[in-house]
Amino acid sequence: MNDAETVRVELGPRSYDVRIGQGLLARAGREIQPLLSRPKVAVVTDEHVAALHLDTLKAALAGIEVATLVLSPGEATKGWDGLRQATEWLLAAKVERRDLVIALGGGVIGDLAGFAAAILRRGVRFVQVPTTLLAQVDSSVGGKTGINSPHGKNLIGAFHQPSLVLADTAVLSTLPRREFLAGYGEVVKYGLLGDAGFFSWLERNGPALPAGDPELRNHAVVRSVAMKAAIVARDETEEGDRALLNLGHTFAHALEAATGYSQRLLHGEAVSVGCALAFDLSARLGLCPQEDPVRVRAHLRAMGMPASLADVPGDLPDAEGLLALMAQDKKVIDGRLRFVLARGIGAAFVADGIDIAQVRSLLKDSRAGY
Ligand code: NAD
Ligand code: GLY
Secondary structure, eight states, X not given: OOOEEEEEEOOGGGOEEEEEETTTGGGHHHHHGGGOSSSEEEEEEEHHHIIIIIHHHHXXXXXXXXXXXXXXXXXXXSSHHHHHHHHHHHHHTTOOTTOEEEEEESHHHHHHHHHHHHHGGGOOEEEEEEOSHHIIIIITSSOEEEEEETTEEEEEEEEOOOSEEEEEGGGGGGXXXXXXXXXXXXXXXXXXXXXXXXXXXXXXXGGGTTTTOHHHHHHHHHHHHHHHHHHHHHOTTOSXXXXXXXXXXXXXXXXXXXXXXXXXXXXXXXXXXXXXXXXXXXXXXXSSOTHHHHHHHHXXXXXXXXXXXXXXXXXXXXXXXXXXXXXXXXXXXXXXXXXXXXXXXXXXXXXESOXXXXXXXXXXXXXXXX
16 A cells, blocks of 8 residues: 555644655655755664664665664663764764754654754754654654653653654554554544544544554544644644643653553553543543543553553552652642643643642542552
């Protein structure tokens, strides 16, 4: 299948296309060619992705000089050491202001290589070639780049929009099922935050997605990217609406901190639990119908995803401990927790100053499991 769909991220002079379809990696040369000022690119990737997909990209870039940096896979690479390695390597590879950096990989590589591109020579252009579902539907779009600090995740970074995103949905076939499902946590998030029809579509078609139906996968990625693109176009630097993309994330960040950002709980799995909790909280506050959190949890569980604190393997801090971790989240403003809540499926909004006692009692009940 050679057709690709295009979602445009409208940001004035920083606008770009997100191309989505099967087989785009093998056609990357043609897609990227119009952006080149000379036949040279620098590719940053990780060992897992290099072993599976780098040869296809290199073959697609025949006739173009390709320098390649292969980094260790995993979140630990997205730190100061990884950034120094990437930027010094880009300089050694003589990447110039008008050259192009290609980030081939998941969110770790996209965030790191994007940030390296943002600060190299005060900014060079880069292309995102996301290879995880999470990166295709979320991290490769919208220009958030950065690294982690010992003080917390994603605390050092810059907005630096890519010049192009190439999301080849065929590469998702090599993704471990658990990683695919973690990315699905972000897909569900889009339905929950702004498109009830899409959530219904996911209820019907979600279970077929991990198995790999190409049409269904393309639709899920295209719809997710279109929603993100529209939100980013309205609010590039998260002064308002972009915060909606953080549905479930206040809970999720606390859970990721509590589980040490480890394989015990992947980011998308934490988002899955977080979305279920956000709907529970919304129902308890009388904001949405009681049936909505039941429906959200039922779908997540049908997908084999965690949907309550009791679904997280191993011990977790008690409700007080989790509240303390939420208070460390960088989206705390003036000491008050900010949540994205919902008036129903597909109707999220940003809520400040909500009753912490309700959050505490929800966390206690969710630990007990329901
Ligand atoms: P990741 O990049 O670590 O990839 C997960 C694993 O899958 C890695 O081991 C990787 O090597 C492997 N992998 C990647 N593509 C593969 C493929 N096609 N086949 C087989 N294996 C493959 O993790 P991720 O979930 O893609 O991204 C998580 C990161 O994204 C976090 O650092 C998070 O903070 C960041 N993030 C950023 C944004 C943003 O807006 N910039 C949004 C969400 C998440
Ligand atoms: N992943 C949240 C954002 O891009 O704003």
